Structures are given as structure tokens and as C-alpha cells.
Amino acid sequence: MRPFYVYILRCADGSYYVGHTDDIVLRLQQHENGEVGYTSLRKPVELMWQGEFETREGALAFELQIKGWSRAKKEALMAGDWERVQELALSHGKVAGAPRLRQAQPERVGGHGAQGGDEVGLPLQDEASTPLTVQPEHVEGRAKPTHALFEGVIGHPGPVQRRAMSKAITLLESTRVDHRAQADELLTQLLPHTGKAFRLGISGVPGVGKSTFIEALGLYLISQGHRVAVLTIDPSSTVSGGSILGDKTRMEHLSVHEKAYIRPSPSSGTLGGVAEKTREAMLVCEAAGYDVVIVETVGVGQSEIAVAGMTDMFVLMQLPNAGDDLQAIKKGVMEIADLVVINKADIDKNAATRAEAQITSSLRLLSQHGNPENAHHDETLWHPKVVQISALLGQGVDSFWAAVTQFRQLQTANGRLATRREKQALSWMWERIDAGLKLAFRQHPQVKELLPQMQADVAAGRIAASTAARNLLQAQSNNALAAIK
Ligand SMILES: Nc1nc2c(ncn2[C@@H]2O[C@H](COP(=O)(O)OP(=O)(O)OP(=O)(O)O)[C@@H](O)[C@H]2O)c(=O)[nH]1
Numbered sequence: 388m389r390p391f392y393v394y395i396l397r398c399a400d401g402s403y404y405v406g407h408t409d410d411i412v413l414r415l416q417q418h419e420n421g422e423v424g425y426t427s428l429r430k431p432v433e434l435m436w437q438g439e440f441e442t443r444e445g446a447l448a449f450e451l452q453i454k455g456w457s458r459a460k461k462e463a464l465m466a467g468d469w470e471r472v473q474e475l476a477l478s479h480g481k482v483a484g485a486p487r488l489r490q491a492q493p494e495r496v497g498g499h500g501a502q503g504g505d506e507v508g509l510p511l512q513d514e515a516s517t518p519l520t521v522q523p524e525h526v527e528g529r530a531k532p533t534h535a536l537f538e539g540v541i542g543h544p545g546p547v548q549r550r551a552m553s554k555a556i557t558l559l560e561s562t563r564v565d566h567r568a569q570a571d572e573l574l575t576q577l578l579p580h581t582g583k584a585f586r587l588g589i590s591g592v593p594g595v596g597k598s599t600f601i602e603a604l605g606l607y608l609i610s611q612g613h614r615v616a617v618l619t620i621d622p623s624s625t626v627s628g629g630s631i632l633g634d635k636t637r638m639e640h641l642s643v644h645e646k647a648y649i650r651p652s653p654s655s656g657t658l659g660g661v662a663e664k665t666r667e668a669m670l671v672c673e674a675a676g677y678d679v680v681i682v683e684t685v686g687v688g689q690s691e692i693a694v695a696g697m698t699d700m701f702v703l704m705q706l707p708n709a710g711d712d713l714q715a716i717k718k719g720v721m722e723i724a725d726l727v728v729i730n731k732a733d734i735d736k737n738a739a740t741r742a743e744a745q746i747t748s749s750l751r752l753l754s755q756h757g758n759p760e761n762a763h764h765d766e767t768l769w770h771p772k773v774v775q776i777s778a779l780l781g782q783g784v785d786s787f788w789a790a791v792t793q794f795r796q797l798q799t800a801n802g803r804l805a806t807r808r809e810k811q812a813l814s815w816m817w818e819r820i821d822a823g824l825k826l827a828f829r830q831h832p833q834v835k836e837l838l839p840q841m842q843a844d845v846a847a848g849r850i851a852a853s854t855a856a857r858n859l860l861q862a863q864s865n866n867a868l869a870a871i872k
Pocket residue numbers: 591592593594595596597598599600634637685730731732733734776777778779780
């Protein structure tokens with residue numbers, strides 16, 4: 388029997404829209420087209436939550452109930468924080484029972500897939516212990532074969548494809564072992580459909596104008612017939628669990644455009660782990676036919692290196708005041724930039740021109756010192772350039788894209804683009820092997836036992852670091868040998 392849904396959408400003004408339907412795909416389309424929902428200013432932009440019910444009455448009752456809930460309680464529900472919902476319910480009266488409710492993932496209507504959720508038709512990790520009358524349904528046997536997901540991703544552009552993409556990325560982001568096996572299966576299916584997009588990395592300090600620029604660039608590219616995906620690596624989110632929520636307001640037109648797909652940074656894990664998820668999300672976007680994939684990162688720490696290591700071209704955004712470029716040089720970021728963009732040229736044209744000259748000569752020096760084969764007279768090679776733009780006024784976007792196109796043509800003709808991708812794929816593999824080995828090592832029982840003492844001994848200078856490392860490695864391999872015997 389066909390289920391009924393209760394769903395919550397986030398609107399452009401930050402409020403929530405609660406509704407019910409028996410055809411969620413159609414309903415999302417209707418919201419996207421503005422046939423139902425609020426005014427254009429409050430247009431619902433993101434599916435935050437959906438629950439599945441067996442009967443219309445059940446759905447209606449629950450819809451009415453949520454409508455009366457406080458914002459905090461709605462947010463707890465969306466976050467899947469059942470304990471919090473219960474807590475809030477107890478402090479404000481009771482929670483009526485909701486029959487056979489099923490967890491869903493947040494997804495953007497007409498634009499983003501958002502983070503969170505663990506759908507893909509699989510049971511949630513914490514389902515069994517949910518202490519509430521509002522129970523997520525157990526969904527054993529309902530795991531969709533990855534083939535259906537694959538078909539959805541490579542299918543026709545539109546809300547159904549977008550939903551499949553979000554589900555696929557959620558599956559790839561899952562840390563559950565059984566999900567990982569499915570994720571690998573999905574990746575193998577998707578791989579032959581990937582590789583055709585141009586992968587563009589964009590970085591810059593907070594406030595340089597990345598989001599404003601990506602909005603302008605994305606809309607420009609769409610007007611040129613491209614489909615644009617934007618992925619983010621937010622190093623702060625690996626620490627704080629934050630996301631680029633603030634950014635979406637800067638990309639308000641792009642984020643709701645049917646030819647754009649925006650996905651925030653995975654919200655947990657190490658930078659290496661987040662980077663891995665982003666690489667995989669990039670493959671999903673490519674298989675779905677997005678021909679320009681932009682990976683954005685804020686210019687702090689190692690994330691620029693990670694982004695440069697997964698894209699065809701790495702763009703560094705700078706402000707037009709002197710001194711910034713020196714910082715970039717110090718951090719080693721200037722060396723990896725294929726193109727430097729000076730933004731906010733509208734504020735002070737002279738300063739921007741001075742910065743351009745200064746950075747151009749820095750780049751020339753770097754390429755001569757760092758890489759003699761990049762001799763500046765060789766016209767078959769790309770030489771890093773500087774362009775001035777005003778993201779706010781949309782000025783210089785076309786000359787930026789002309790430089791990108793020239794880069795792409797040259798580096799394709801001279802084979803460097805292909806070499807770059809080969810190297811990236813191999814170093815990606817080794818990165819994951821290293822990470823896997825390290826994890827296995829740390830989890831090894833013998834190592835776990837020895838480690839605290841060894842660390843204390845090394846820190847206190849009682850034992851040499853190299854000796855401790857050897858002992859620990861030996862502990863692991865002896866045990867592995869014993870296991871084989
Ligand atoms: N005058 C001027 N202001 C700009 C330009 N580009 C961006 N801004 C403004 O600079 C501020 C920061 O822009 P964002 O696009 O949010 O910068 P960001 O790099 O994405 O910042 P984070 O997300 O914090 O890393 C906003 O107030 C923009 O309106 C520009 O070309 N000219």
C-alpha cells in the first residue's frame with residue numbers, strides 16, 4: 388500500500404513549512420514550481436525531514452501535532468534527536484503516538500542536498516533504542532539495491548535525480564561498515580560515467596568573497612549552458628560540526644536553480660576523511676551530468692592542499708591589499724595556485740592593480756625557482772595568471788572563465804591534465820591505505836595495550852621514539868603471524 392508522508396521544509400526566510408502528501412516527489416516539484424507553499428520570498432528551499440505513515444489519518448494527526456510544536460522541538464525532530472523531542476514533550480505535556488514513522492534525510496528542494504540524515508532506505512543506527520512513542524519504523528529488508536540509486540543518479544535531470552544524488556552522497560558519507568560495502572558497489576557502477584566534468588578548486592580567506600563569486604560564476608556558467616555542482620570542504624565543520632549554512636544566503640539564486648546542485652561539507656571526521664567524502668560526492672555529481680564541479684574551501688590550514696589535490700585547476704582568491712600574497716606564499720598556497728583572483732576590485736581599483744603586479748611577479752619567481760621545466764617562454768604550458776574581478780558586481784567573471792578555458796585547453800593538449808588526474812587517483816588510493824593501516828594499527832589489541840606506556844616512555848625520554856615505533860609495529864606483526872599459525 389502506498390504510504391503517506393508528513394514533511395517539513397525550510398523556507399527562504401528561515402521559517403518551517405509542515406505538510407502532508409501521498410506523493411512526495413510530485414509535492415516537492417509543486418513547491419519548487421511555486422504551485423503550493425508560500426510566497427516567492429518565503430519559498431520553501433530545503434526538505435528538512437519526512438516521515439512515512441500507513442494511513443492518511445495517521446499522517447494528518449501527526450502533521451497537526453507538529454504544527455503545534457515549538458521550533459526547538461521541530462528542530463530536534465529534524466536532527467533525529469528523539470531524546471530531545473521526548474524531553475521537550477515532557478516539559479510541555481505529552482507526545483501523542485505517531486504510527487510507523489520513518490526517518491528521512493534532509494534534501495534541498497530544487498537545489499541543495501543538505502547534510503545529515505542516513506536514509507538510503509536503511510535502518511538507522513540508533514533506531515532500536517529509540518525510547519519514544521514517536522518511533523522510526525524498522526525497515527529491515529527494505530534496503531534498496533544500489534542499482535536503483537545508480538539509475539536515479541544517471542537518470543534525467545530533475546527533482547528525482549537530485550534526490551537520488553543526495554541519497555547516494557549520504558550513503559557514501561555513512562561510516563557504517565555495511566553501508567561502506569554498498570557505497571563501494573555504487574562507486575564502481577558510477578565510475579564509468581565520471582571524469583567528463585571540469586573540476587575547479589576555489590579557496591580564499593574568510594570574507595574574501597568566495598560565496599559571492601561562486602554565485603556569480605555559477606549563474607554565468609548556467610547561462611552558457613553548463614550544469615554546476617558546488618561542494619564544500621569546511622575545515623571548521625570537522626571540529627565544530629558546523630556547516631556553510633550562512634553561505635546559502637550568499638548563493639540564494641544559485642542554490643535554488645534547477646541546473647545547480649550545492650552540497651555542504653560533511654559535518655564530521657578528520658580533514659582527510661572529509662576530503663575523501665568530497666571526492667566521492669564529486670563523482671556522483673559528474674555521473675549525474677554536472678559538467679562543472681566547484682570545490683570550495685576556506686583558506687585556513689591544510690584544506691587548500693586537499694582541494695588542489697582533487698581538482699583540475701586550483702584558484703586562490705585574494706583581497707586587493709598588499710601583504711596577503713606574502714601570507715599565501717608563506718603557507719605554500721601560492722605555489723599550488725593555477726590562477727589567482729583578486730576580488731573586490733570595485734573598492735579600490737588602484738590597489739587591485741598594484742596587487743596584480745605584485746602577485747604576478749611572485750608567481751613568476753615561484754615558477755622559476757620551484758619548477759625549472761615551467762620555463763616562462765614555453766607556450767604549450769600554462770603559466771599561473773592573475774585576474775581582477777568584482778564578484779559583487781559580477782565584473783570579470785567572463786575573463787575569469789576565459790582563463791579557465793585556456794588553462795583547460797593547454798593542459799589537455801600537453802597531457803598535464805591527464806597526468807594530474809592519474810597522480811591524484813593514485814595518491815588518493817595511498818592516502819586511504821595509509822589511513823586504513825593506521826586505524827587497524829591503533830585498534831590492534833596488543834598495540835592498544837602497549838601504546839599508553841610507550842607514549843609515556845617516549846615523552847619522558849626513557850625510550851627513543853624510533854625504538855618505541857619498532858616495538859609497537861613488532862607487537863602488531865607478531866600477533867598477526869600468531870593468528871595465521
Ligand atoms: N565590494 C565588494 N564586496 C564584496 C565582493 N565580493 C564579496 N563582497 C562582500 O564581502 C562579504 C563576504 O563575502 P562572502 O562571499 O560571504 O565571502 P566568503 O569568502 O564566502 O566568506 P566565508 O564563507 O566566511 O569564508 C560580503 O559582505 C559580500 O557582499 C566584491 O567583489 N566587492
